[in-house]
Amino acid sequence: MITVRFYSLLRDKLGKKEVKVEARNVAQAMDRLKEIFGSRWTDALYKGGRMNESYIFLINGQRIFLNNFPETRLDDEEMLHIFPPVAGG
Numbered sequence: 001m002i003t004v005r006f007y008s009l010l011r012d013k014l015g016k017k018e019v020k021v022e023a024r025n026v027a028q029a030m031d032r033l034k035e036i037f038g039s040r041w042t043d044a045l046y047k048g049g050r051m052n053e054s055y056i057f058l059i060n061g062q063r064i065f066l067n068n069f070p071e072t073r074l075d076d077e078e079m080l081h082i083f084p085p086v087a088g089g
Contacts, residue, residue: 003079004029010055010084013044026057026069029080044084054085 005018014037021036023029030051034041045051057064058081064072074080 001076002029002074003077004033005079005081007081007083008086010044010082014040023074025074026059026064026072026080029074030069052085056083057081058083 001020001022003018003020006014006016011017019033019036021029021032023032045055051066053066059072059074059078
């Protein structure tokens with residue numbers, strides 16, 4: 001079981017600060033989150049059927065990129081942090 005923590009606008013859109021899911025890699029975690037949140041998840045993270053690459057995913061302080069999701073292993077009690085894109089001016 002891992003913990004997924006959401007930040008800023010993503011936390012507001014999903015209505016939760018964090019959830020626990022069973023997943024062996026980041027790709028499985030994304031599938032579980034889609035099952036839990038449904039359209040709120042896809043509306044927040046997907047554009048044109050593809051995950052928005054502006055989101056930042058961190059495990060143990062290391063950034064994980066979309067193309068590495070299937071290979072990025074998750075151990076029990078690990079925490080996956082998801083930060084929405086930041087814009088400013």
